[in-house]
Amino acid sequence: MEPCCPPLNERPLTAEEAERTAAMFKALGDPVRLRLFSSVASHEGGEACVCDISDVGVSQPTVSHHLKKLKEAGLLSSERRGTWVYYRVEPTVLAAMGALLTKAASA
Amino acid sequence: MEPCCPPLNERPLTAEEAERTAAMFKALGDPVRLRLFSSVASHEGGEACVCDISDVGVSQPTVSHHLKKLKEAGLLSSERRGTWVYYRVEPTVLAAMGALLTKAASA
DNA sequence: TATCTATGTTGACACATGTCGAACCAGGCG
DNA sequence: CGCCTGGTTCGACATGTGTCAACATAGATA
Numbered sequence: 230m231e232p233c234c235p236p237l238n239e240r241p242l243t244a245e246e247a248e249r250t251a252a253m254f255k256a257l258g259d260p261v262r263l264r265l266f267s268s269v270a271s272h273e274g275g276e277a278c279v280c281d282i283s284d285v286g287v288s289q290p291t292v293s294h295h296l297k298k299l300k301e302a303g304l305l306s307s308e309r310r311g312t313w314v315y316y317r318v319e320p321t322v323l324a325a326m327g328a329l330l331t332k333a334a335s336a
Numbered sequence: 337m338e339p340c341c342p343p344l345n346e347r348p349l350t351a352e353e354a355e356r357t358a359a360m361f362k363a364l365g366d367p368v369r370l371r372l373f374s375s376v377a378s379h380e381g382g383e384a385c386v387c388d389i390s391d392v393g394v395s396q397p398t399v400s401h402h403l404k405k406l407k408e409a410g411l412l413s414s415e416r417r418g419t420w421v422y423y424r425v426e427p428t429v430l431a432a433m434g435a436l437l438t439k440a441a442s443a
Numbered sequence: 444t445a446t447c448t449a450t451g452t453t454g455a456c457a458c459a460t461g462t463c464g465a466a467c468c469a470g471g472c473g
Numbered sequence: 474c475g476c477c478t479g480g481t482t483c484g485a486c487a488t489g490t491g492t493c494a495a496c497a498t499a500g501a502t503a
Contacts, residue, residue: 247368250370294482
């Protein structure tokens with residue numbers, strides 16, 4: 230899959246590229262979201278039920294709010310199976326972000 | 337150098353780990369900062385004078401403000417040489433962030 | 444010293460965002 | 474149907490953040 234944006238050291242990003250890329254980093258730029266994401270990512274098969282990960286010190290509506298943000302950023306996807314809702318990581322997006330940074334670091 | 341925090345899929349991050357890691361991602365979570373950072377990173381030798389990168393569509397004080405944030409996050413360092421101030425990327429921090437994501441993506 | 448240029452800092456403002464409680468939806472079960 | 478439990482959405486509030494104009498600072502140069 231085409232990466233969203235070029236490595237950070239290839240050339241100065243355009244305004245639009247910066248907008249798209251910043252949105253992804255922004256999603257991981259909150260401690261609560263990072264803990265939620267890490268909980269999902271470290272779960273069996275990169276997938277977890279909300280009920281398994283909601284003990285991060287904030288109310289349940291807040292958890293839901295953050296999960297939604299992560300989903301909008303493309304970092305997570307969700308699926309309802311019966312009573313519970315499962316969240317799953319999107320490895321391709323994660324890999325693209327990692328490459329953006331790693332390439333820029335090894336210049 | 338010891339990485340700040342474990343890969344995102346190794347185990348759920350603690351509150352403190354999440355706080356530290358989120359601060360770095362947050363710094364890159366703004367379009368203007370991302371363009372500034374990309375401008376520095378793509379410059380000759382990963383180093384650039386403020387005067388070379390300040391055409392990102394915001395006022396000069398705002399540029400200074402964002403460069404300060406990037407510096408506080410450990411992503412850039414600055415040095416005054418005569419009249420001009422030069423900003424330089426910190427590759428180790430960049431590499432650590434990249435590894436955090438890349439490892440989590442290849443699980 | 445005075446003065447000019449290149450950056451940084453301050454103060455103020457508008458807007459975005461994290462948080463919660465309350466209300467609401469979706470399934471399962473009696 | 475009624476009721477319970479898991480999750481989301483709504484409405485409101487406090488705090489955080491990006492932005493600019495105005496002011497302050499650091500070097501160079503005269």
